[in-house]
Amino acid sequence: xxxxxxxxxxxxxxxxxxxxxxxxxxxxxxxxxxxxxxxxxxxxxxxxxxxxxxxxxxxxxxxxxxxxxxxxxxxxxxxxxxxxxxxxxxxxxxxxxxxxxxxxxxxxxxxxxxxxxxxxxxxxxxxxxxxxxxxxxxxxxxxxxxxxxxxxxxxxxxxxxxxxxxxxxxxxxxxxxxxxxxxxxxxxxxxxxxxxxxxxxxxxxxxxxxxxxxxxxxxxxxxxxxxxxxxxxxxxxxxxxxxxxxxxxxxxxxxxxxxxxxxxxxxxxxxxxxxxxxxxxxxxxxxxxxxxxxxxxxxxxxxxxxxxxxxxxxxxxxxxxxxxxxxxxxxxxxxxxxxxxxxxxxxxxxxxxxxxxxxxxxxxxxxxxxxxxxxxxxxxxxx
Amino acid sequence: xxxxxxxxxxxxxxxxxxxxxxxxxxxxxxxxxxxxxxxxxxxxxxxxxxxxxxxxxxxxxxxxxxxxxxxxxxxxxxxxxxxxxxxxxxxxxxxxxxxxxxxxxxxxxxxxxxxxxxxxxxxxxxxxxxxxxxxxxxxxxxxxxxxxxxxxxxxxxxxxxxxxxxxxxxxxxxxxxxxxxxxxxxxxxxxxxxxxxxxxxxxxxxxxxxxxxxxxxxxxxxxxxxxxxxxxxxxxxxxxxxxxxxxxxxxxxxxxxxxxxxxxxxxxxxxxxxxxxxxxxxxxxxxxxx
Amino acid sequence: xxxxxxxxxxxxxxxxxxxxxxxxxxxxxxxxxxxxxxxxxxxxxxxxxxxxxxxxxxxxxxxxxxxxxxxxxxxxxxxxxxxxxxxxxxxxxxxxxxxxxxxxxxxxxxxxxxxxxxxxxxxxxxxxxxxxxxxxxxxxxxxxxxxxxxxxxxxxxxxxxxxxxxxxxxxxxxxxxxxxxxxxxxxxxxxxxxxxxxxxxxxxxxxxxxxxxxxxxxxxxxxxxxxxxxxxxxxxxxxxxxxxxxxxxxxxxxxxxxxxxxxxxxxxxxxxxxxxxxxxxxxxxxxxxxxxxxxxxxxxxxxxxxxxxxxxxxxxxxxxxx
Numbered sequence: 002x003x004x005x006x007x008x009x010x011x012x013x014x015x016x017x018x019x020x021x022x023x024x025x026x027x028x029x030x031x032x033x034x035x036x037x038x039x040x041x042x043x044x045x046x047x048x049x050x051x052x053x054x055x056x057x058x059x060x061x062x063x064x065x066x067x068x069x070x071x072x073x074x075x076x077x078x079x080x081x082x083x084x085x086x087x088x089x090x091x092x093x094x095x096x097x098x099x100x101x102x103x104x105x106x107x108x109x110x111x112x113x114x115x116x117x118x119x120x121x122x123x124x125x126x127x128x129x130x131x132x133x134x135x136x137x138x139x140x141x142x143x144x145x146x147x148x149x150x151x152x153x154x155x156x157x158x159x160x161x162x163x164x165x166x167x168x169x170x171x172x173x174x175x176x177x178x179x180x181x182x183x184x185x186x187x188x189x190x191x192x193x194x195x196x197x198x199x200x201x202x203x204x205x206x207x208x209x210x211x212x213x214x215x216x217x218x219x220x221x222x223x224x225x226x227x228x229x230x231x232x233x234x235x236x237x238x239x240x241x242x243x244x245x246x247x248x249x250x251x252x253x254x255x256x257x258x259x260x261x262x263x264x265x266x267x268x269x270x271x272x273x274x275x276x277x278x279x280x281x282x283x284x285x286x287x288x289x290x291x292x293x294x295x296x297x298x299x300x301x302x303x304x305x306x307x308x309x310x311x312x313x314x315x316x317x318x319x320x321x322x323x324x325x326x327x328x329x330x331x332x333x334x335x336x337x338x339x340x341x342x343x344x345x346x347x348x349x350x351x352x353x354x355x356x357x358x359x360x361x362x363x364x365x366x367x368x369x370x371x372x373x374x375x376x377x378x379x380x381x382x383x384x
Numbered sequence: 385x386x387x388x389x390x391x392x393x394x395x396x397x398x399x400x401x402x403x404x405x406x407x408x409x410x411x412x413x414x415x416x417x418x419x420x421x422x423x424x425x426x427x428x429x430x431x432x433x434x435x436x437x438x439x440x441x442x443x444x445x446x447x448x449x450x451x452x453x454x455x456x457x458x459x460x461x462x463x464x465x466x467x468x469x470x471x472x473x474x475x476x477x478x479x480x481x482x483x484x485x486x487x488x489x490x491x492x493x494x495x496x497x498x499x500x501x502x503x504x505x506x507x508x509x510x511x512x513x514x515x516x517x518x519x520x521x522x523x524x525x526x527x528x529x530x531x532x533x534x535x536x537x538x539x540x541x542x543x544x545x546x547x548x549x550x551x552x553x554x555x556x557x558x559x560x561x562x563x564x565x566x567x568x569x570x571x572x573x574x575x576x577x578x579x580x581x582x583x584x585x586x587x588x589x590x591x592x593x594x595x596x597x598x599x600x601x602x603x604x605x606x607x608x609x610x611x612x613x614x615x616x617x618x619x620x621x622x623x624x625x626x627x628x629x630x631x632x633x634x635x636x637x638x639x640x641x642x643x644x645x646x647x648x649x650x651x652x653x654x655x656x657x658x659x660x661x662x663x664x665x666x667x668x669x670x671x672x673x674x
Numbered sequence: 675x676x677x678x679x680x681x682x683x684x685x686x687x688x689x690x691x692x693x694x695x696x697x698x699x700x701x702x703x704x705x706x707x708x709x710x711x712x713x714x715x716x717x718x719x720x721x722x723x724x725x726x727x728x729x730x731x732x733x734x735x736x737x738x739x740x741x742x743x744x745x746x747x748x749x750x751x752x753x754x755x756x757x758x759x760x761x762x763x764x765x766x767x768x769x770x771x772x773x774x775x776x777x778x779x780x781x782x783x784x785x786x787x788x789x790x791x792x793x794x795x796x797x798x799x800x801x802x803x804x805x806x807x808x809x810x811x812x813x814x815x816x817x818x819x820x821x822x823x824x825x826x827x828x829x830x831x832x833x834x835x836x837x838x839x840x841x842x843x844x845x846x847x848x849x850x851x852x853x854x855x856x857x858x859x860x861x862x863x864x865x866x867x868x869x870x871x872x873x874x875x876x877x878x879x880x881x882x883x884x885x886x887x888x889x890x891x892x893x894x895x896x897x898x899x900x901x902x903x904x905x906x907x908x909x910x911x912x913x914x915x916x917x918x919x920x921x922x923x924x925x926x927x928x929x930x931x932x933x934x935x936x937x938x939x940x941x942x943x944x945x946x947x948x949x950x951x952x953x954x955x956x957x958x959x960x961x962x963x964x965x966x967x968x969x970x971x972x973x974x975x976x977x978x979x980x981x982x983x984x985x986x987x988x989x990x991x992x993x994x995x996x
Contacts, residue, residue, distance in 0.1 A: 041499055084811060085907070088901065089704075092699065110809055110905055110907075114811065116813075134810075175801070175809065177808070180810070181810060201643045202643045202644035203643060208398060208401065208593060208594035209394055209397065209594075211394040212391050212394050215390040216639060232594075232595045236594070236595070244512075245519065260500065264501060264503055419782060466962050466966060470965065470969055473965065474969070476728070476926060477922060477969045480922045480965050481965045484959070484961025484962035484965060485958065485962055487954060487958030487961065488954075488955055488957075488959050489958070490958070491952070492955050610790075613786040617782050644801045645801055647793065648797040648798065651794050652794060654790055655787050655791070659778075659779075659787075662778060
């Protein structure tokens with residue numbers, strides 16, 4: 002026992018030594034890209050495909066010799082969706098790993114937490130999160146590739162208006178994505194002549210939403226809008242079916258993954274959501290500018306990992322916008338890369354065709370979002 | 385007020401899930417005064433093992449049985465490798481060991497099963513059953529039946545069998561139990577195995593409704609712990625009462641007051657109950673040796 | 675003086691760190707996190723170790739301090755020090771009012787009540803988003819200045835936190851050796867005996883509860899200014915459990931135990947980053963191994979090893995001279 006005690010203490014001292022004894026990264030003609038993504042934890046639904054996409058393509062680029070002869074050195078950290086870890090990792094990426102560009106965070110909360118850091122350090126950041134607050138007001142060093150939550154709300158309300166729906170019940174979770182989506186919905190509804198007649202909430206790890214849906218059923222709601230991601234939306238639609246609620250259900254792009262259909266089963270049929278064209282790539286007309294890129298990504302990702310999701314697609318967009326910028330800048334200097342990112346024009350990505358500008362650090366219009374309905378367990382492109 | 389019926393039924397279905405998890409807590413607590421923070425992980429491991437065995441081609445009942453057995457082995461290993469070697473540790477230290485164990489098990493689950501979310505097929509289909517103005521899924525009824533069966537079995541075990549009484553004796557006074565010839569170590573081992581089996585059964589029963597992933601054990605463990613405390617730690621009836629009550633408070637709070645704050649309401653009520661009955665609803669008043 | 679010899683060594687080491695490793699990410703960024711956790715662990719140890727009252731809701735007070743500072747300075751333009759004071763007053767009142775009913779509970783029930791407190795406060799941070807910014811949090815706190823000197827660099831923050839931490843540790847060490855400390859120890863040892871000796875146990879427990887809450891609150895305010903961002907998940911019940919783990923890992927009842935526990939649990943995740951996917955599993959394994967083999971905590975184990983080596987050295991010296 003005594004010997005073992007000493008061993009344990011010695012091992013601990015060794016660990017402490019390791020912390021302070023970390024060496025410098027290797028020098029050479031490389032461009033360093035860092036990422037901080039929620040690979041495990043409550044947002045792994047999003048972060049896991051993001052990381053897989055980045056790794057897959059960075060390996061491919063490096064195998065072909067890199068960008069202009071510069072190999073990509075990729076440093077990635079798992080934030081587990083915690084804002085404090087996000088800050089720590091971004092600090093680490095900038096101060097210790099000395100990266101030239103950062104891709105991340107997965108969630109809006111993680112991104113918002115680090116904006117000050119990248120602005121002060123003057124390192125460009127391409128976010129994979131949804132909130133419109135990330136790029137509005139525009140911040141010099143911050144860009145993003147996913148459609149905003151405001152765009153999702155607008156697309157949904159436009160479709161509702163088309164169907165003559167005027168009273169909507171909102172049901173959202175307690176996560177950042179849910180809440181900022183809810184805020185956008187509440188703010189935009191009047192613009193489309195829609196009245197929010199119920200505003201129910203649940204916890205993202207809850208197992209039963211029948212109570213909230215029962216309350217909604219008792220209102221005059223003509224449609225249900227659920228803004229969330231992960232397993233909760235699947236439970237929501239299943240509970241709705243169980244309660245015999247026949248109202249049209251709208252989801253957000255947070256369920257843009259086959260997993261949602263798998264978990265929700267039959268209950269998913271009839272659900273409408275705005276999503277990137279990636280989900281319905283094969284249903285696009287042959288002359289659609291995105292079709293080729295989408296099918297290529299889908300094929301490559303699915304061969305290695307399984308069904309594709311739009312979240313990995315956002316990572317693809319971020320990476321290749323960055324690669325394009327680095328190519329045009331012909332350097333790994335963060336400021337030059339930033340300037341070129343801002344000049345991204347006509348870039349065909351999975352989320353749409355990007356046209357950035359000093360005032361628009363997203364570069365996507367509302368038409369980049371497609372309205373999709375789930376039919377027979379599959380995505381169906383509406384328009 | 386026809387909403388009330390649905391709230392009550394939903395509360396009971398959610399509550400029986402909590403009750404099943406709470407039962408697992410009370411068994412180990414009865415044997416050793418320790419709150420096993422890895423109890424939630426037993427639930428998760430049972431479900432995930434069954435899910436993957438089912439995917440691997442095993443017939444459903446066999447996959448479920450194997451899932452439970454695997455979890456029992458994990459529970460026994462936990463006791464043998466982590467709890468027993470620390471025999472002279474204080475209760476607080478042992479609790480930290482179980483916290484470490486729950487983190488460890490979650491890490492292993494992450495490596496083996498990945499980050500994805502999975503479900504199990506419901507036992508007898510998912511056509512809702514109507515009771516008045518409310519509906520309930522067949523699987524929910526299975527959960528309630530499972531909980532009832534578990535409670536009766538546990539009560540019978542502790543009240544009527546020699547082994548059960550021996551385990552209770554250990555919780556009253558380890559030395560005295562040892563002196564009358566009870567193999568305390570073995571009793572503890574059995575109680576871990578039993579709790580693991582209960583947890584795993586809970587996991588398999590609820591996976592068709594709630595879906596499982598490597599991290600699902602945390603929330604369930606937490607709610608089960610709260611239920612066990614509310615009902616009185618150590619009492620199996622208490623675990624059930626606590627679980628059902630917790631479920632009802634959540635749904636009624638969500639239904640009539642605010643769905644956003646329902647968990648806060650539930651915890652507030654728990655705290656109020658504790659202020660009035662400091663040992664939980666059915667808990668025995670604790671007496672300390674001076 | 676001899677009693678504080680260990681403390682002085684520690685203080686000197688802490689203050690020397692940025693001078694020995696200038697411009698090190700570890701010292702300035704990680705160091706601040708470590709100091710924050712040390713103060714929180716030390717304050718929790720006063721409650722758990724010295725007074726013997728388990729608390730699973732300590733993160734709530736940390737959070738209340740952080741949010742008071744953030745909300746009052748950002749939304750109401752209050753002066754940062756005024757905001758901090760307002761937070762302290764609020765936490766004092768809240769913790770005092772709650773202390774009486776909560777501390778009548780024992781063991782797991784006390785744990786549950788404090789857990790409930792922590793969770794309710796956390797839910798409030800998440801749900802009252804008009805006020806608190808919700809799950810995405812709020813940022814943009816004004817710069818904190820001490821006597822006219824703005825704290826506007828990583829290094830300055832390190833000094834601020836280091837000094838605050840050293841002061842807290844010194845205070846905690848002194849309490850243990852004071853009359854109040856003895857009263858605390860008496861309550862911990864046996865409440866009934868203490869009552870019979872005339873110690874007003876309810877009041878003592880209340881005071882410790884409030885004091886540890888206030889210390890956490892002040893730490894929270896400093897944390898908010900340093901991070902320039904607050905969000906609910908830094909104050910979740912998981913963090914409360916982490917703090918309890920720090921205290922127990924280091925050695926319940928010992929100030930230095932809390933210090934060691936905090937340092938270890940703050941640095942371990944950084945070290946384990948290299949293991950990537952295995953990180954969670956290894957972390958859990960380390961916790962278990964330490965608690966199984968060193969059940970009295972790291973500090974006690976280190977002390978014992980130290981003294982054993984000392985005795986062996988003295989023994990050898992004695993052998994030589996005899």
